[in-house]
Each structure stands twice: as structure tokens, then as C-alpha cells.
Amino acid sequence: MTVASDLKDLFTKNLRTSGIYIAFALIIVLFTVLTDGLLLSPINITNIVLQYSYVLILALGMIMVIVAGHIDLSVGSLVAFTGAVSAVLVIQQDLPWWVGILAALGMGILCGAWQGFWVAYVGIPAFIVTLAGMLLFRGLTYLTLGNISLSPFPAEYQRVAGGFLNGLLGGYGYDLFTLIIGVFAICGFAWSQWRSRRARVRYEQQVESLGLFATKLVLVAAVVLWFFWQLAHSRGMPIVLIILAVLIITYHVVTTRTVFGRHIYAIGGNLAAARLSGVNVKKVNFWIFINMGLLAGIAGAVFSSRSNGAQPGAGNMFELDAIAACFIGGASTTGGVGRVTGAIVGGLVMAVMSNGMQLMGVDQSTQQIVKGLVLLLAVAFDIYNKRRAGSAR
Amino acid sequence: MNSTILQMQDIAKTFPGVKALQDVNLSVERGEIHAICGENGAGKSTLMKVLSGVYPHGSYEGRILFEGEEMKFSSIKDSERQGIVIIHQELALVPYLSIAENLFLGNERQAAGFIEWNRTNQDAAGLLKRVGLDENPVEPVGSLGVGKQQLVEIAKALSKDVRLLILDEPTAALNDADSEHLLNLLRELRKEGMTCIIISHKLGEIEDIADRTTIIRDGQTVETIDMSEPGSTQDRIIRGMVGRDLSHRYPERTPEIGDVVFEIRDWTVHHPTQAGRVVVDHADLDVRAGEIVGIAGLMGAGRTELAMSVFGHSYGRGITGEVRMDGKAVDTSTVDKAIKAGIAYVSEDRKHYGLNLIEDIRVNTSAAGLDKISRGGFVNGNEEIRIAEDYRRSMNIKAPTVMSVTGNLSGGNQQKVVLGKWLHTAPELLILDEPTRGIDVGAKYEIYTIINRLAEAGKAVLVISSELPELLGICDRIYTLAYGRLTGQLPRAEANQERLMELMTIEKEAVR
Numbered sequence: 029m030t031v032a033s034d035l036k037d038l039f040t041k042n043l044r045t046s047g048i049y050i051a052f053a054l055i056i057v058l059f060t061v062l063t064d065g066l067l068l069s070p071i072n073i074t075n076i077v078l079q080y081s082y083v084l085i086l087a088l089g090m091i092m093v094i095v096a097g098h099i100d101l102s103v104g105s106l107v108a109f110t111g112a113v114s115a116v117l118v119i120q121q122d123l124p125w126w127v128g129i130l131a132a133l134g135m136g137i138l139c140g141a142w143q144g145f146w147v148a149y150v151g152i153p154a155f156i157v158t159l160a161g162m163l164l165f166r167g168l169t170y171l172t173l174g175n176i177s178l179s180p181f182p183a184e185y186q187r188v189a190g191g192f193l194n195g196l197l198g199g200y201g202y203d204l205f206t207l208i209i210g211v212f213a214i215c216g217f218a219w220s221q222w223r224s225r226r227a228r229v230r231y232e233q234q235v236e237s238l239g240l241f242a243t244k245l246v247l248v249a250a251v252v253l254w255f256f257w258q259l260a261h262s263r264g265m266p267i268v269l270i271i272l273a274v275l276i277i278t279y280h281v282v283t284t285r286t287v288f289g290r291h292i293y294a295i296g297g298n299l300a301a302a303r304l305s306g307v308n309v310k311k312v313n314f315w316i317f318i319n320m321g322l323l324a325g326i327a328g329a330v331f332s333s334r335s336n337g338a339q340p341g342a343g344n345m346f347e348l349d350a351i352a353a354c355f356i357g358g359a360s361t362t363g364g365v366g367r368v369t370g371a372i373v374g375g376l377v378m379a380v381m382s383n384g385m386q387l388m389g390v391d392q393s394t395q396q397i398v399k400g401l402v403l404l405l406a407v408a409f410d411i412y413n414k415r416r417a418g419s420a421r
Numbered sequence: 422m423n424s425t426i427l428q429m430q431d432i433a434k435t436f437p438g439v440k441a442l443q444d445v446n447l448s449v450e451r452g453e454i455h456a457i458c459g460e461n462g463a464g465k466s467t468l469m470k471v472l473s474g475v476y477p478h479g480s481y482e483g484r485i486l487f488e489g490e491e492m493k494f495s496s497i498k499d500s501e502r503q504g505i506v507i508i509h510q511e512l513a514l515v516p517y518l519s520i521a522e523n524l525f526l527g528n529e530r531q532a533a534g535f536i537e538w539n540r541t542n543q544d545a546a547g548l549l550k551r552v553g554l555d556e557n558p559v560e561p562v563g564s565l566g567v568g569k570q571q572l573v574e575i576a577k578a579l580s581k582d583v584r585l586l587i588l589d590e591p592t593a594a595l596n597d598a599d600s601e602h603l604l605n606l607l608r609e610l611r612k613e614g615m616t617c618i619i620i621s622h623k624l625g626e627i628e629d630i631a632d633r634t635t636i637i638r639d640g641q642t643v644e645t646i647d648m649s650e651p652g653s654t655q656d657r658i659i660r661g662m663v664g665r666d667l668s669h670r671y672p673e674r675t676p677e678i679g680d681v682v683f684e685i686r687d688w689t690v691h692h693p694t695q696a697g698r699v700v701v702d703h704a705d706l707d708v709r710a711g712e713i714v715g716i717a718g719l720m721g722a723g724r725t726e727l728a729m730s731v732f733g734h735s736y737g738r739g740i741t742g743e744v745r746m747d748g749k750a751v752d753t754s755t756v757d758k759a760i761k762a763g764i765a766y767v768s769e770d771r772k773h774y775g776l777n778l779i780e781d782i783r784v785n786t787s788a789a790g791l792d793k794i795s796r797g798g799f800v801n802g803n804e805e806i807r808i809a810e811d812y813r814r815s816m817n818i819k820a821p822t823v824m825s826v827t828g829n830l831s832g833g834n835q836q837k838v839v840l841g842k843w844l845h846t847a848p849e850l851l852i853l854d855e856p857t858r859g860i861d862v863g864a865k866y867e868i869y870t871i872i873n874r875l876a877e878a879g880k881a882v883l884v885i886s887s888e889l890p891e892l893l894g895i896c897d898r899i900y901t902l903a904y905g906r907l908t909g910q911l912p913r914a915e916a917n918q919e920r921l922m923e924l925m926t927i928e929k930e931a932v933r
Binding site: 227228230231232233234285286287288290291293294297298300301302303304305306307308360364365 | 732733735755756757759760766768773774775776777778779780784787788789791792795798799800802803806807810822824842
């Protein structure tokens with residue numbers, strides 16, 4: 029195979045998966061021009077990471093929910109509730125910061141198990157169960173906080189989402205530690221790509237041409253290096269980025285390489301066939317919601333840390349951001365299709381658009397309209413693609 | 422006026438790769454009850470779909486003459502306007518609406534868009550009286566039994582000024598009293614001059630009621646029998662339905678049969694929703710190593726229900742009895758346990774129960790045996806590809822790589838992927854439910870070859886099929902099933918289509 033024919037394949041056959049990356053690049057270019065380059069300034073890039081990490085964390089859980097053919101409307105309320113639990117323990121009860129974090133995660137798991145029970149074992153559609161959860165957890169948030177906001181958190185707690193790792197190896201106008209992490213990330217990526225390529229060759233599978241492979245690696249390396257360079261010139265390595273990276277890698281592996289991940293796709297792709305193939309559908313559904321609860325707990329901890337307190341109205345509409353991220357990232361509304369990487373890029377598309385429009389001073393109402401239209405177009409594109417694939421048969 | 426109401430001339434209908442109907446000629450006299458008989462898949466339903474406009478004019482060849490005029494229906498609405506009404510096996514009633522609302526659904530008694538309730542209920546009461554149903558028209562249909570619902574369907578047809586009534590297996594789901602009532606109603610309607618076409622597997626019933634019977638075999642009309650002539654018995658119909666030769670459609674095999682691998686004892690299954698209805702009734706069955714055993718039965722006899730209830734209790738409730746593998750009782754109450762016990766079940770409906778059509782061959786092949794290629798919960802992706810690739814080659818699945826999406830494959834190749842998936846679980850017993858349904862002749866031969874290979878490797882194979890020639894062609898022994906009961910078993914040497922058909926059509930009372 030030649031580079032040219034590979035590229036053609038990339039654009040035509042995999043439009044569904046590669047389309048989102050192209051759209052993402054175009055949106056970045058668009059807003060960079062519209063904001064005179066402000067979008068890509070070191071300080072703003074750091075800001076995007078800090079400000080939108082919670083959407084990405086939620087999208088990681090949501091993509092598994094959606095692939096299995098469900099939906100979760102309760103995560104916004106759950107973010108508020110877990111944050112409130114943590115705030116009560118740390119701010120009101122003066123317990124150490126890590127107790128608050130663990131309590132948020134624990135409460136997330138508990139609430140996830142609650143919803144998972146109703147969905148998996150009672151058989152109520154997730155739409156209803158999580159709609160109830162949306163009200164339930166919001167009410168519990170008000171109850172926990174006694175209708176008031178709690179703040180501020182101690183400094184250690186604030187560091188979780190607002191802190192940076194910098195100056196560990198000295199600063200020279202830029203943070204050396206951050207750059208080294210970036211280089212490690214690139215090497216790790218290149219090594220894993222090379223390893224899987226070699227394995228595929230050994231198993232006589234088709235691989236892309238060496239030229240395209242190298243081009244892809246260099247391109248990714250350049251983007252990543254540039255990204256870390258910008259971070260290093262701002263305030264260094266955000267701690268929340270490390271959390272995010274660990275989560276993304278973990279869930280990428282879970283969805284692509286584990287039996288559990290396979291079962292999720294099998295359930296979403298053909299429930300009856302999955303059941304007759306010995307998949308324990310109830311158990312898998314139960315764990316999908318427990319996992320969603322855990323991630324909502326993490327997002328709750330991160331968000332409360334970032335906003336330095338807990339408010340009764342926190343997390344409003346977060347569920348819709350997370351759901352939109354998944355669908356923009358190519359997940360199918362009927363289940364069975366969707367990737368962690370797609371959901372992350374989908375979340376970033378939302379983040380860059382919001383951030384870009386804020387920089388431009390576009391008012392809130394217009395922002396909502398634009399986001400709504402982008403979601404609609406993304407799903408329309410998905411349906412168009414499906415139909416095209418269907419008629420080609 | 423001409424006495425012939427309907428003539429279908431030289432009807433031919435082709436689906437991609439399959440000739441469903443060819444040279445079909447049917448002529449129906451005014452005021453008669455005309456029965457259509459044939460094996461499952463012979464083309465009866467396809468013919469009725471051509472007649473009622475489900476397959477619009479232009480999608481088939483030949484001519485339809487109704488009342489002497491050529492008809493070119495483009496939809497069911499067209500044929501209904503002419504007075505041709507078909508009542509399907511699966512009733513098309515809305516259970517939560519009242520009887521009256523159902524009767525006039527799509528044909529509402531209305532004035533300027535508003536329903537006239539008094540007229541609706543009054544007209545409904547009149548129609549119910551005509552079919553001899555003593556019910557209040559405002560009752561919801563769901564509260565009636567199946568037999569009465571069937572009568573509501575007929576009343577609905579009568580409300581449309583029906584001139585030709587087509588009934589597809591009207592008594593399949595009815596008990597004897599309800600069936601008798603329905604047949605009497607048809608006799609009444611005949612007296613009033615109504616013309617009926619009735620499709621049925623119950624030959625006794627046809628002998629009772631039909632004036633003439635047309636037999637369809639392999640998509641062709643074979644003959645039309647005048648039932649008033651002497652000798653027009655059930656046997657006569659059976660002979661017409663099955664008479665075809667069997668040479669060279671099945672690969673040769675010399676069976677080497679070993680010990681009993683799989684047994685079920687006293688296996689009883691109840692209907693999942695209708696309490697008290699027994700679907701499989703105290704069945705005893707065994708399959709030996711290296712043996713291919715068939716189950717023959719008409720639609721609704723409980724073939725699939727039997728198989729699925731054994732495989733992880735996937736069908737039914739109130740399941741009692743024992744499953745034994747190699748003489749030891751095993752628990753097959755979940756699919757997972759059934760797989761671990763060495764049972765594999767290839768469903769009759771590969772698209773709904775067999776494959777994840779949006780995924781590739783690789784993922785589908787490993788779907789039931791992921792634990793064989795994973796460690797600590799992690800799937801060995803390369804090993805998975807290697808195994809899928811092995812099956813692709815050994816079964817001759819026509820696809821460029823195992824990364825091809827299964828939804829794009831032909832029926833035969835899809836079926837091979839499903840077979841690969843189950844072979845990967847290394848079963849001792851394979852239950853194959855309609856393994857060649859919707860597959861062309863060449864691919865059928867390949868599937869038979871694979872089945873033979875499995876038997877040669879010492880596996881026990883249980884084949885369920887509607888096609889008797891297929892069972893006679895590949896099986897060493899054949900069980901017959903009627904109304905949920907195993908009514909007999911014949912070794913290959915003693916089996917022929919007539920004997921099987923007799924055992925399969927034993928009436929309910931005789932079974933009890």
C-alpha cells in the first residue's frame with residue numbers, strides 16, 4: 029500500500045471515525061483566526077484544561093453507558109451531590125482533604141449502584157431511572173448543604189483541580205518537568221504504536237504503509253510536544269491533566285482490550301445475540317452504572333475543588349455536555365458504536381467552542397444556540413453516514 | 422357473471438439469489454373455500470403477499486385477474502379497496518384499544534374528522550353478531566382470548582365489504598373448540614356467498630372444510646385437487662406436498678456413532694406469558710457422539726422452544742426435567758452454564774439472535790468464547806485475529822479479511838461466521854436451528870459438509886429443520902414433534918417424508 033491510497037482510505041472508508049478529528053482541527057483553526065491567536069496562547073490552553081476537565085471525565089463514563097444502549101441524565105446532579113458530601117465533611121466537619129475526596133468517590137459508587145440496580149435488575153429503562161436520579165440527587169444536594177453554599181476548601185483540596193506540578197526540575201522561563209513528561213508521553217505513544225504494528229505484522233494482518241505510519245507518529249509527536257511546550261510556558265503541569273490522562277488511558281484500554289469492554293459493545297450491538305452468547309447482561313449493565321457513578325464522583329471532587337466550594341445548583345446541565353460530547357464524537361444513538369477517543373475529542377470540540385466564543389465575548393444565549401446546532405449536525409452526519417453505508421451494501 | 426373470482430397466472434417472484442415463486446397458477450371459484458397447502462418455505466405466504474399487494478405490481482411477473490379484470494396493486498390498501506382482505510397468522514390488533522376501535526381502525530366511522538362513537542359502537546355490535554361473538558364492543562381487545570381475537574379479525578374484514586377473505590393459518594394458535602367455532606363461521610359465510618382462501622398445516626381441517634385444495638411445492642403449484650372426488654384424503658395431499666427427489670443435494674457420509682453424549686429427560690416447558698400453556702410436554706431425547714439427529718415438526722410445534730429452553734433457559738418458564746451430558750446431570754439454567762456444559766445453540770434467526778451485524782467477523786467469532794482468548798480479563802487481540810482467520814479459511818467464508826463487517830456478508834457467509842463462533846466454544850453438542858434457512862443451494866451444500874465434518878470429529882449434532890428432505894438427507898435419526906410432544910423417532914433407513922408428515926400432523930387429541 030502506498031501513502032496516497034492509505035490517505036484516501038482514511039478519508040473515505042473511515043469518515044465516521046476520522047471526521048471528528050478533521051472537524052476538531054477546523055474548529056481550532058477557525059477560533060484561532062477569530063480570536064487573533066488568543067485561543068492557542070499558553071495561558072488559555074491551561075485554562076481550557078482546567079475548566080473543562082469535568083466534561084471529559086463524565087464523557088468517559090457516558091460513552092460506555094451510551095454504547096450499551098442506555099443514557100444517564102443524572103450525572104449533573106450527582107456531581108453536585110458528591111461535591112456537597114465532600115464539602116460537608118471537609119469544610120464543616122474539618123476532616124482531612126482526602127477523606128472528602130474518598131467520600132465523593134464512595135457516594136458516587138453508591139448512587140451508581142442504586143441506578144444500576146433499577147436498570148439492570150428491575151428492568152426500568154435508564155432514561156426513566158436517571159431522570160428520577162436527576163431529581164433525587166439534586167434534592168439530596170439541597171438537603172446535604174441545607175440550601176447554602178459551602179466554601180472555601182483548604183489549600184490541599186484546591187490543589188486537586190487548580191494545582192500544578194512545576195519547578196520540580198527548576199524553571200528556566202519554562203518548566204523543564206512538564207516538558208520531560210511530554211517527551212515521555214510521546215515516547216510511550218510511539219512505543220505502543222510500534223509494538224501493536226509489529227504484532228499485527230507477525231499475525232499477517234494488513235498494516236498501513238511505513239510512510240503513513242511515520243507521518244502519523246511525527247504529526248502526533250509535534251502536536252503533543254507543542255501542547256506541553258505551551259503548558260511549560262504557562263504554569264506547568266496541571267494536576268488535573270495527570271488525573272485525566274490516567275483515566276483516558278485506563279478507559280481506552282477497558283473498552284478496547286478487556287472482556288468487560290467487549291461485552292458492552294456486544295450488548296449495545298445486538299442485545300439478544302449477546303444474551304445467547306453467554307454475556308451476563310444484567311451484571312454488565314449494573315457495573316456500567318456503578319462506573320458512571322464513580323466517574324461522576326471524581327468529577328464532583330474535581331469540580332468542587334475547582335470552584336472552591338459546593339453550591340446547591342452546581343453541575344447544572346453537565347449531563348447534557350457529556351452526552352453531547354459522546355454523540356459529537358461519533359457514538360451511535362442506537363448503541364453499539366462509540367469510542368473513548370471519540371468522546372474525548374467530542375468533549376474537546378465542545379470545550380474549544382465554548383472557550384473560543386467566551387474569548388470573543390459572544391453572549392451566553394448565542395453560545396447555547398451554536399452548541400445546540402453543532403450537536404444536531406453531528407448526529408445528522410452520523411445518520412447520513414449510516415444510510416450511505418447501508419445503501420452501499 | 423363469471424364463476425371464477427380470482428385467477429393468478431404464471432406468477433414468478435425472485436428475491437436476490439432465490440427463486441421464491443415460479444409458474445404459479447391459481448384459480449379460485451366464487452363462493453368456495455379454497456385451501457392452499459405446502460411445506461414451510463414452499464412459497465404460500467409469498468404468494469399471498471403478491472396477491473394482497475405487499476409485493477407491489479412490477480416486483481413480480483405474471484398476471485392477477487380479479488372479477489375478470491387485471492389488477493395492479495401497489496399496496497395492501499389497493500387490494501383492500503377491491504375487497505381482498507388477508508388475515509395474518511400474527512394478529513394485527515391493538516390490545517389496549519376497544520373491540521369497536523379495532524374494527525374500524527384506519528376506516529373510522531367519522532364526521533369531519535371527529536369519531537362518531539354511537540355509530541362506531543352500533544356498527545361494531547352488528548359485526549360481532551355476524552361472527553357470533555357475544556362481547557361488548559367497548560371492551561379492550563387484550564381482554565379476549567386468542568380465539569375470540571381471531572373472530573374480531575374476521576369481523577374487521579367483514580366491515581370492509583370483503584369479497585375474498587384470505588386466512589393464513591387461522592387455527593394454528595387456537596384450541597379445538599375455538600377452531601371448530603371458526604370453521605363453522607367460515608361455513609356460514611360460504612352459505613352467504615363469501616369466497617375464502619385458507620392456508621393451513623392442519624390437513625384434517627382442510628379435508629373437512631375445503632372445496633378444492635391447491636398444493637405448492639418449492640415455489641411452484643403442483644396441482645389442484647377437487648376435495649369432493651373420492652380419494653382426496655390427507656394422504657393424497659401429503660403425497661403432493663413432498664414428492665420430489667433427493668439425489669446429490671447432500672454430501673456422502675459414513676456415520677461412526679459412539680456413546681450417548683446428550684440426553685434430556687422429562688423436559689417440560691411452559692409459555693413465558695400465557696400461564697398454564699404447555700409448549701414442550703415431557704420430552705425425552707438423546708444424541709450420541711458422531712450422530713446427527715433431526716427434529717421435524719411443523720411451525721408452532723415447539724422445536725425452537727425446546728432448543729432454547731435447554732440452552733440457558735432462554736425460552737419459557739416453569740421449566741422442569743433433566744439435561745445430561747455424558748450421563749451426568751448438568752445445570753443449563755443460564756447461557757453461560759450451558760456453554761460451559763458443552764452445549765452450543767445456533768439460532769434460526771442469525772440476524773436477531775446470532776450476530777452483532779455492526780461488528781466485524783473477528784469480534785463475532787470470539788463473542789461466545791472470549792474467556793478462551795483472554796487472561797485476567799484482558800482479550801488477546803492478536804490471538805483473536807488468528808483464530809477468526811483460521812475459521813475464515815477453514816469454512817471458506819467469502820470476505821477479504823476478518824475485519825469485514827458481518828452485516829455486509831451474504832446469508833451463507835453470515836451463517837458460517839455464526840458456526841465459527843460456536844465451534845470456538847469447543848462444544849460437545851451443537852444444536853443447529855434451521856441451519857440453512859435463507860441460504861442458496863451452493864452454500865447449503867457447504868454448510869452440510871461442515872455439519873458432517875463435526876459429526877466425524879465425534880461431536881453430537883442436533884438439527885432442527887422445516888425442510889424434511891434436508892433432515893432425510895443429513896440425519897441418522899429423526900424425532901418428530903407435534904404440539905410440544907415428541908410423537909416418534911425414525912432411523913434414517915425407515916424414514917421417509919410421508920411417515921414423518923404423518924407423525925408431525927398427529928392431531929392434538931391423539932397426542933394426549
